[in-house]
Amino acid sequence: MWDGPPGIEPPASRLRRAVTGAGVACADLIVPPCCLSCRARTVAHGALCPACWSNVQFIRTPVCDVLxxxxxxxxxxxxxxxxxxxxxxxxxxxxAVAHFNGEMRALVHKFKxxxxxxxxxxxGRWLRDAGRDLLADTDVIVPVPLSRWRLLWRQFNQAAVLxxxxSRQTGIPMDPLALKRTRATKSQVGMKRDQRRRNVAGAFELAKAGRKRLAGxxxxxxxxxxxxxxxxxACARVLKRAGVARVNVLALAMVTSEVLATA
Ligand SMILES: [Zn+2]
Incomplete structure (x- = not known):
């Protein structure tokens, strides 16, 4: 712990900041922009190369306005x-941004x-784009929660990270603690629609404080x-029962065929 004069930044911290700043400034020189998936050279940082991009099957209009x-x-x-x-x-x-297949499936697995x-x-950019109409009147963003043991095992909740x-890109506040899992659910990989519904029934609740924050x-x-x-x-039911005015859903990918993938 730095115990130097108040208001003076610790030397290690100053050094770290200088190195990081220089690193960002030189990023383009040291590490040329490359594809986030296959590492092929690209024109900009944080993007996909044309080959990987064309392998993402984006969901475009016309779409069912509800689902x-x-x-x-x-x-x-x-x-x-x-x-x-x-x-x-x-x-x-x-x-949802895209179908859960091809490059999107590979990217989600890399992320998760x-x-x-x-x-x-x-x-974040993709979600903002796919949810443009829905985000216009969104008051708060709520991630689907992970069970505590799965969070421990995986270290992070991918829905909370998204x-x-x-929230950072839109300025809309997020509430990561309102919705909770009341019990751990089995992994849903390979489960059919009815099995999944039974598996998650009653698995979520809205904390008392969350109820107050999200009502209306x-x-x-x-x-x-x-x-x-x-x-x-299951999450939407809990939110609606607790007095939330409107629940919209936004995801990176959607399984659009009847064949259940290994999500
Ligand atoms: Zn690529």
């Missing part, structure tokens, strides 16, 4: 899929299991991947 799933054609101004009409979700609208925090900024980055607000729930929607549905 955010791509539709073959647009019917009117607000198109709602048959699936959303048959089984309306507890949340208002969901959007490979501790690739350098992907945050790109993911939420923090989105428009919440943006953030997760990395929407697989069947069971997790965000």
């Amino acid at each position: 955010g799933i791509p539709l073959p054609f647009e019917v009117g101004e607000r198109t709602v899929s048959a699936a959303a009409v048959a089984q309306p979700p507890a949340y208002e609208r969901a959007r 299991y490979g501790d690739r925090q350098d992907l945050r900024s790109l993911f 939420s923090r980055e989105l 607000k428009n919440v943006m729930l953030v997760d990395d991947v929407i697989t069947t929607g069971a997790t965000v549905e």
